[in-house]
Amino acid sequence: MFRTALLRSMRSAACQTVRRSAPIARPVGAGSFVTRSQFVPSPFQAARCYSAAAGLQKDEVEGRIIDLLKNFDKVADPSKLSPASNFANDLGLDSLDTVEVVMAIEEEFSIEIPDKEADAIHSVDKAVEYILAQPDAH
Amino acid sequence: MRYSGLQRDVLALYRKCLRESRKKPASTRAHFEAFARKEFQKHLHFDKKDFSAIEYLLRKGQRQLEMYSSPGIKDIH
Numbered sequence: 001m002f003r004t005a006l007l008r009s010m011r012s013a014a015c016q017t018v019r020r021s022a023p024i025a026r027p028v029g030a031g032s033f034v035t036r037s038q039f040v041p042s043p044f045q046a047a048r049c050y051s052a053a054a055g056l057q058k059d060e061v062e063g064r065i066i067d068l069l070k071n072f073d074k075v076a077d078p079s080k081l082s083p084a085s086n087f088a089n090d091l092g093l094d095s096l097d098t099v100e101v102v103m104a105i106e107e108e109f110s111i112e113i114p115d116k117e118a119d120a121i122h123s124v125d126k127a128v129e130y131i132l133a134q135p136d137a138h
Numbered sequence: 139m140r141y142s143g144l145q146r147d148v149l150a151l152y153r154k155c156l157r158e159s160r161k162k163p164a165s166t167r168a169h170f171e172a173f174a175r176k177e178f179q180k181h182l183h184f185d186k187k188d189f190s191a192i193e194y195l196l197r198k199g200q201r202q203l204e205m206y207s208s209p210g211i212k213d214i215h
Contacts, residue, residue: 119141
């Protein structure tokens with residue numbers, strides 16, 4: 001007897017809250033709402049805010065890679081450093097140096113580049129493109 | 139520039155060497171990197187068509203890498 005009265009009062013309370021927060025809360029059948037109505041739903045409960053990944057901007061990635069190359073002592077002519085420069089043709093790096101540069105880029109952005117992709121990176125813009133495509137680079 | 143399979147193997151071995159060097163203590167890591175670089179540089183003059191010699195060096199390098207990647211080895215000169 002007491003239980004049915006309690007349930008009825010809860011159900012009506014639930015209906016009220018649903019009506020009040022209608023624009024945000026999903027309409028739920030009154031029957032299934034009985035147990036949930038003990039948590040008084042605030043209108044904002046349904047909206048969860050996760051912070052989005054900051055993401056890297058192209059300029060920032062480019063700047064970091066160029067800084068890294070500036071500090072790389074084997075670069076023959078730092079004045080030739082530009083976002084379009086090719087490691088071998090413009091910077092005078094051999095294939096072993098290129099491997100070192102790519103490994104340094106890995107460390108800078110704390111990612112691991114698989115061998116196949118690493119072999120394809122021959123220029124600053126290729127590296128920038130690759131880093132921008134990596135969601136976990138930072 | 140496109141690399142042949144063997145050239146890619148050589149670069150992969152060099153990459154592995156550098157990856158192993160990262161596991162060494164920070165103070166001696168540069169020594170390992172310089173050592174790896176020196177070992178590769180010694181044989182730079184090999185012709186890229188000299189397959190058997192390069193394959194031999196690759197195997198030798200892999201054995202050496204295994205040896206030096208032992209955690210007991212902390213420095214190299």
